[in-house]
Amino acid sequence: MTSDKSKTGSLLIKGGNLIDPAAKIDAVMDLLLRDGHVAEVALPNKIRGGVDANFDARGLVVAPGFIDLHVHLREPGQSYKETIATGTAAAAAGGFTSVCCMPNTSPVVDSQEWVAWIQQPQRGAVVNVFPVAAATQASKGAVLTDFRGLQRAGAVAVSDDGKPILNETIMRETLRLAAEINLPVIQHAEDTRLTENCSMNESTTSFRLGLRGMTTAAEATVVDRDVQLAQQFTGARLHVAHLSTADALKAVRRGKRGKARVTCEITPHHFTLTDADIGEYNTYCKMNPPLRSAGDREALLVALADGTVDAIATDHAPHATHEKIIEFEKALFGIIGLETALGLAITRLHREHKIPLARIVELLTAGPARVVDLRGRGTLARGSYADVTIFDPKRRWTYEAAKSRSKSRNTPFDGWQLTGKVVATIVGGKIAHRAG
Ligand SMILES: [Zn+2]
Incomplete structure (x- = not known):
């Protein structure tokens, strides 16, 4: 590991419904992640300056x-x-x-x-x-x-x-x-x-x-x-x-x-x-x-x-x-x-x-x-770790155990129709999972 591990560039997540209960926020906001941390949380279209990538989160929930x-x-x-x-x-x-x-x-x-x-x-x-x-x-x-x-x-x-x-x-x-x-x-x-x-x-x-x-x-x-x-x-x-x-x-x-x-x-x-x-x-x-x-x-x-x-x-x-x-x-x-x-x-x-x-x-x-006192996590307050979950609260989908990333398949929910699906999971500012 080099000391550059935290340099993950910047990602602007735009137009999502940001829900951060720790900060008592539940509103449409833009979220800027930079170098592994939350750099800014602001009302839509207020964040200025260049970014490396954008993520259109309109209609989605952006959560810690x-x-x-x-x-x-x-x-x-x-x-x-x-x-x-x-x-x-x-x-x-x-x-x-x-x-x-x-x-x-x-x-x-x-x-x-x-x-x-x-x-x-x-x-x-x-x-x-x-x-x-x-x-x-x-x-x-x-x-x-x-x-x-x-x-x-x-x-x-x-x-x-x-x-x-x-x-x-x-x-x-x-x-x-x-x-x-x-x-x-x-x-x-x-x-x-x-x-x-x-x-x-x-x-x-x-x-x-x-x-x-x-x-x-x-x-x-x-x-x-x-x-x-x-x-x-x-x-x-x-x-x-x-x-x-x-x-x-x-x-x-x-x-x-x-x-x-x-x-x-x-x-x-x-x-x-x-x-x-x-x-x-x-x-x-x-x-x-x-x-x-x-x-x-x-x-x-x-x-x-x-x-x-x-x-x-x-x-x-x-x-x-x-x-x-x-x-x-x-x-x-x-x-x-x-x-x-x-x-x-x-x-x-x-x-x-x-x-x-x-x-x-x-x-x-x-x-x-x-x-368990995970300081800087569980919130999107400025300075927190850039760990973000973006999900669609209305999307209906069917869980197929055969496609699980887990090595095992032991679940009673195979074939269940569920509402609410993860769209992207961001860990330390990097996308760790993105739904197809
Ligand atoms: Zn137990």
């Missing part, structure tokens, strides 16, 4: 680059499912300019060396990658990792995602030590003592299919406990990953009234589908946390609208066909989600549930940027 707090890029160790190169290509196609990748790889990312490895240029990332490091060694829940060292190496949070930090003493220490260095702790809230051998939500559908069901309490009790633990330490930051139940939301709301910083994310599949969508053992509807009841989904929709939820995160979880197209109980948990997130958000949240576009943009930009 989307940030996904929860993806599984599968490297190191599971490149047959995904690589950092293919996963970030899928991210760019979905409008994401930054992703936070989870440490449950092989080996687990629990050392400075692996945190640095993920960020090496040879990985071929086409969007910004911010590693989340393991909170405990090998994510075994017993011995804490070196939070300071991991943070120095570039980790933006710690988490044992894929598993919960169940032991109360360990979780208390995690929150206490992370608070000292202002590091968020991301918890996969699942009391695994209650969910052993369960493959879906406990409901009439699990009864009909003869499958063991996870109770909503398995999630809510862990969130409730963690919220209480977090309140014990000034500056503690607890982020609840892929929250899926009404009861867990209640605990988050309590937490937000206290002195700790409690935040949460919700996935597109949890606000779109319910456990009834499993139908006759559709393994593309098997994920963890599982799809929940219509009542839980309703509570998520309310919380997305009212500000309780901080971010939409995909939990993009690629798996090979042989790991998904097998008996329901043996199939692995998880689906890919980077390329369908915006379409599902606009189709379900905006068009059906009348959540304003500006709120959806906030959940994809300023909200997640705040959760």
Whole structure:
């Protein structure tokens, strides 16, 4: 890398509806990017001087680059499912300019060396990658990792995602030590003592299919406990990953009234589908946390609208066909989600549930940027990084999983008609993806 990396020239994005919730802007504006940063935001036709390139954004939304707090890029160790190169290509196609990748790889990312490895240029990332490091060694829940060292190496949070930090003493220490260095702790809230051998939500559908069901309490009790633990330490930051139940939301709301910083994310599949969508053992509807009841989904929709939820995160979880197209109980948990997130958000949240576009943009930009402190991202304020997502909120399109940039195809949304499509994804002033 040369020191000229930031010299990307200039790009003038003209006439788009600029939505930047962090700066409270929702208006037709021109946006000038220069040398990797936002140089100017101005009313139409006010920006003077020569530029290297123009982008006609009339009729389109120009937003800060989307940030996904929860993806599984599968490297190191599971490149047959995904690589950092293919996963970030899928991210760019979905409008994401930054992703936070989870440490449950092989080996687990629990050392400075692996945190640095993920960020090496040879990985071929086409969007910004911010590693989340393991909170405990090998994510075994017993011995804490070196939070300071991991943070120095570039980790933006710690988490044992894929598993919960169940032991109360360990979780208390995690929150206490992370608070000292202002590091968020991301918890996969699942009391695994209650969910052993369960493959879906406990409901009439699990009864009909003869499958063991996870109770909503398995999630809510862990969130409730963690919220209480977090309140014990000034500056503690607890982020609840892929929250899926009404009861867990209640605990988050309590937490937000206290002195700790409690935040949460919700996935597109949890606000779109319910456990009834499993139908006759559709393994593309098997994920963890599982799809929940219509009542839980309703509570998520309310919380997305009212500000309780901080971010939409995909939990993009690629798996090979042989790991998904097998008996329901043996199939692995998880689906890919980077390329369908915006379409599902606009189709379900905006068009059906009348959540304003500006709120959806906030959940994809300023909200997640705040959760992990990505300064200079999640906004288009002057001086910010030139990460921009341009999308057509009205364009109808059909998602074809076979054309995914991801290495994997495990999605329940293949063939779905969606409204709202990414037109261009700009990372550091350079176009990383442009729709054909
Ligand atoms: Zn998880």
